[in-house]
Amino acid sequence: DVKVTQSSRYLVKRTGEKVFLECVQDMDHENMFWYRQDPGLGLRLIYFSYDVKMKEKGDIPEGYSVSREKKERFSLILESASTNQTSMYLCASSTTGGGGGINRPQHFGDGTRLSIL
């Protein structure tokens, strides 16, 4: 079974702090994703990566950066946390099936609920 593990279920930080959210997958998937989930807005894509050291901006990248130094690990970084970044953050991974693209089913972690005070 595919497992996507997010390092923390709950996290509380202060405004201005640099925050790291970590995600690890164990299925050798090429693609990895970071989303934030807010009530009534569904999931919004922050960044995705289709290979080691490769990244693409999603719909709401402002205030975030990512790092993918190893295939199994994808980190989300809040450079200077602000209260409007309080949210649920979900990591996901998927295979490309050898053809590239992000149109295959994604496997999700259980999420990190981040509060910025």
Add this chain to the structure above:
Amino acid sequence: AQSVTQLDSHVSVSEGTPVLLRCNYSSSYSPSLFWYVQHPNKGLQLLLKYTSAATLVKGINGFEAEFKKSETSFHLTKPSAHMSDAAEYFCVVSDHLVGSASKIIFGSGTRLSIRP
């Protein structure tokens, strides 16, 4: 441009009655369509997917969805609701492009409640 609209933010049905969760989409390309379910304090789990094979797609837990190109719809149905179906459901559209051109869009979600 792609978009996806879930027509109901909340649906409530009685246990044992049919479930219908509605989803309309738009896509410039031949899309892939998915339904995911999210139980409280959990990540999303794939229910089913459409990728240009059969238009009637069967998923897990008795759910199915029909791709109707003429109506640009991908509604999720189940003949008989169970209490364990209470959850949030997301309709998702993505394209078949690669790299930076790839797009994936999630609907805003439909919360399904089941009355005893």
